Amino acid sequence: MNLNDLQSKLISAARKNAPSDRVPYAFEKRIMANLASHKANVWALWGQPLWRAAISCVAITALCGVWSLVAMNTNDSPETFSQSFENAVYASMNQHIEDAE
Amino acid sequence: MDKTDAELIAAVLKGDEASFEPLITKYQPRVFATARRYARRESEVEDIVQEIFIKAFQKLSSFRGEAPFEHWLMRLAVRTCYDFLRGHQRNKETAFTELTEPESDWLDRFVVQPDGASDNADAAKLLIERILDQLSPPARLVITLLEIEERSVKDIAKITGWSLPLVKVRAFRARAEMRKILARITQEKYL
Numbered sequence: 001m002n003l004n005d006l007q008s009k010l011i012s013a014a015r016k017n018a019p020s021d022r023v024p025y026a027f028e029k030r031i032m033a034n035l036a037s038h039k040a041n042v043w044a045l046w047g048q049p050l051w052r053a054a055i056s057c058v059a060i061t062a063l064c065g066v067w068s069l070v071a072m073n074t075n076d077s078p079e080t081f082s083q084s085f086e087n088a089v090y091a092s093m094n095q096h097i098e099d100a101e
Numbered sequence: 102m103d104k105t106d107a108e109l110i111a112a113v114l115k116g117d118e119a120s121f122e123p124l125i126t127k128y129q130p131r132v133f134a135t136a137r138r139y140a141r142r143e144s145e146v147e148d149i150v151q152e153i154f155i156k157a158f159q160k161l162s163s164f165r166g167e168a169p170f171e172h173w174l175m176r177l178a179v180r181t182c183y184d185f186l187r188g189h190q191r192n193k194e195t196a197f198t199e200l201t202e203p204e205s206d207w208l209d210r211f212v213v214q215p216d217g218a219s220d221n222a223d224a225a226k227l228l229i230e231r232i233l234d235q236l237s238p239p240a241r242l243v244i245t246l247l248e249i250e251e252r253s254v255k256d257i258a259k260i261t262g263w264s265l266p267l268v269k270v271r272a273f274r275a276r277a278e279m280r281k282i283l284a285r286i287t288q289e290k291y292l
Binding site: 001002003004005006007009010011012013014015016017018019020021022023024027028029030031032034035036038039 | 118119121122125126129130131133134137138147150151154155158211212215218220221222225226228229230232233244248249251276279280283284287291
């Protein structure tokens with residue numbers, strides 16, 4: 001049997017029997033509905049983590065606020081944090097000025 | 102008056118999603134016919150067509166309007182069908198089940214008198230469908246585009262994104278793969 005002839009015959013059969021282009025009823029409506037839900041899903045995909053991140057940020061800010069208030073109230077020294085920070089940064093400069101005097 | 106494809110695409114890109122519906126209505130018969138070349142079950146065909154239009158909607162901004170929208174859409178359709186073939190390759194049954202009675206009769210007629218076996222017969226149609234199912238995804242794609250749809254090598258290269266030599270090599274391998282399957286079927290039947 002000539003396999004090339006058989007192959008050609010079968011290919012010719014496939015050519016003559018083109019697939020149907022029938023479309024199920026209201027298929028375009030189904031795709032449009034799917035597109036809409038797909039878009040909603042994309043927003044949900046971003047929205048959920050963003051809301052979670054926002055809640056975490058608010059919680060961290062509130063905790064920092066409470067901590068700084070507590071630290072201010074319990075601090076016995078007359079120097080505030082900003083004053084002691086400034087003194088530490090300018091310590092070497094102050095030393096030079098004192099030496100010059 | 103009906104809007105042109107370019108007008109509808111421009112409207113969709115401006116945010117009017119409803120303008121995409123006439124595009125689906127216009128091109129879905131062709132997309133369905135293409136998908137039916139690669140999938141046999143109707144549920145699979147519907148899934149493929151749906152995926153093609155969703156991809157088309159998402160990638161519409163990449164359509165530059167240099168070629169007709171239909172060409173762009175059909176390229177997307179063929180590539181989606183190829184992805185489907187690759188995805189379902191492992192799930193496919195590997196063995197060719199026995200020939201059915203009409204297929205066997207058709208083959209007998211072909212052996213006795215090649216011209217006597219009609220290429221319009223249902224048995225021939227079923228047999229070629231089952232043989233195509235046995236081919237590897239690239240072989241099936243290239244046989245479908247080159248031999249069945251009779252497209253040029255250059256056209257196939259554009260559709261698939263393969264280089265011209267790669268299309269030629271894959272066409273050569275696909276024909277050999279198909280002959281191997283035919284040889285196995287005929288050997289099982291006549292030897």
